[in-house]
Amino acid sequence: MNCCNGCHNQGYEKLNPVFEKYRNKPGSLISVLQEAQELYGYLSMELMDYIAENIGVKPAKVHGVATFYTQFRLKPVGKYLILLCQGTACHVNGADAVKEAITEELSIEEGETTSDNLFTLNNVACLGCCSLSPVMMINGETFGKLTPAKTKEILREFKARESKSAEVTA
């Protein structure tokens, strides 16, 4: 049994100003979820329940909306979020091979996170840089004209950066 005095809600105070902002604005559920995801990285069950309680809708509705839209993530994401474009132009120009390269390098499939919590792979539709296709975006930075080899190289660079900073902290 979960403890019942609400202690599992610890750490969600950051949402209070969000609730305040949308208090008298009907139809703001999606906006609240967007801000919650921005703050906490993903929407956990507890977080969704907490939101439901605070804005006065049923948890079922919050879950329904959160699972309907592709933007919402229900699982935690790694430090680096890889958005792999699956738009038409990228598909035609070899996005599948890029996907395989990522899977080979990191052993993750779409929607999964590496065991060291470094990388998460998500598919997206057109990133708007079709002239550079195939394209992926890692934490906001775009990488274009990818080949399997180039993709692996980029990922290795990220990994190297990480192990370096780990050494420094050690």
Added chain:
Amino acid sequence: MMRLIVGQGSCGNAAGANKVYAAADQLIKQQGLDIRLESTGCVGMCYLEPIVEVINEAGERSTFVRVTEASVVDIINNYTGDKAALDGLSIPQEDKSILDKQTRIALRNCGNINPEDIEQYIAGGGYAAIEKCLRHMTPQQVIDELKVSSLRGRGGAGFPTWFKWDAARKSQSNVKYMVCNADEGDPGAFMDRSILEGDPHSVLEGMMIGAYAIGAKEGVIYVRAEYPLAIVRLNIAIEQARQKGFLGKDIFGGTGFDFDIRIKAGAGAFVCGEETALIASLEGERGMPRLKPPFPAQKGYWQQPTNINNVETFANIPWILDKGGDQYAAIGTEKSKGTKVFALTGKIKKGGLVEVPMGISLREIIFGIGNGIVGDKQFKAVQMGGPSGGCIPAQLLDTPVDYESITKTGAIMGSGGMVVMDETTCMVDMARYFLDFTQKESCGKCIHCRLGTKRMLEILTRICEGKGKDGDIALLEDLANKIKEGSLCGLGMTAPNPVLSTLRYFRDEYEQHIHHKKCPSKQCKSLLRYEILKDACTGCTLCARKCPVGAIAGERKAVHTIDQEKCIKCGKCFDVCNFSAVTVD
């Protein structure tokens, strides 16, 4: 003062424009140079990015392409002196002329003005049209002018804009809404994003004009959350317009008309391109379509009369009211007036955004403007209309681009995605790709759409994997027709189009896959067969060492062979062989 302008649409930044901007900024500050650094949206020549434009004191413009952090420094250092040193960076003449082949109305400001500076929009005649409407025209006159222009919705269906406005205007209510659909859904197109990023004020002005015409006081822009830069620039534009008194109470002063706009970020659902689904999403619900009537013009957002147009439609409107509907109607064909913006992508040499008059041929766009196929390969088809559209084959390249002619081919005009494919693109795989998309995006309300698309995807996947059966084509056609009939909204009704259109023009490819287990374009992996040519193999062992599953056997200096049972068709041996001894069929 000399101005240096960096093209910073999402595409430009992806190509490195933000780094170029930072490098220029640093140099200018370091050396205290008298140069004004600005940014602008995408001019559409994405293949040349990053693009930098320099305008000197005399107003002369020079354009530099494929600029890097290093070359922007050269540009700044040499611009006033040794210009010849910059020849290699200047835009080639043939590329310059690409703009001359276009008619830019919706894109009139994209790449020309700083989207974050309202003054530049005003200087180009911006906000004159709305002021004219407010001060000198009645709402009915505005709608009449639009009727003269014959502008049709640029989001896909091509419904006459004036008609929708008229219906919303006639609806009796104190509260009405003007909504801009900026939730660009076609997964291979980015026209709307470029307009929002490059010229947000034109969209705001279009919405204001519409709001005045139908009598709305509130506007909402429903924009894809995946378009962060567009959201930033829209917010800046709205704030600047408010400060000028163009939004808010009694806009432009003494007009007595109140109107304000806010942004709502969508959360990613293709079905929200459907008006009723978009409205549900605006209300914070799951974006599921509902039966019409009542139409949004009667009962839309919060049950009030609501008008929805897409970004490109709105961007055209200030121009029409400014220049006159007849000017707009003078461009284009009998039934399709004006211009259309296309995102030209795929296996095209000069891809990007183009705006052309309706009625020009596909050939002119793909070969005249886009300069043909990468590597001069054989053109195979162009996909139009995204997941709702279809593939138009080479023999129809002379089809004029207008709503009716494109529909006749089995594709649709759609929102403007134009993906060019060459001989290496497998049409069955394309159909599978789109069905995979629609199947995921179906909202699930209608059984035919939800399950039918899934079944179609399964069949297509099976065909691509070499497990196609006799009768699969007939089954696909049967399902396609039933899904069209049994679906409530446009998503379901058009979902089978990519399959039907490829079946219509590339039936033999389907048959090759099913009956001969061959993929003519060599894309469907399971159907490939790698083999080593006895006469060409030198026995270097390279392929055997690279093969990830140990499928290749052979002694050094002796002919190697592939064990087809083990081979996973990864293609590594083909890629690495230095003697072209590996063949794929």
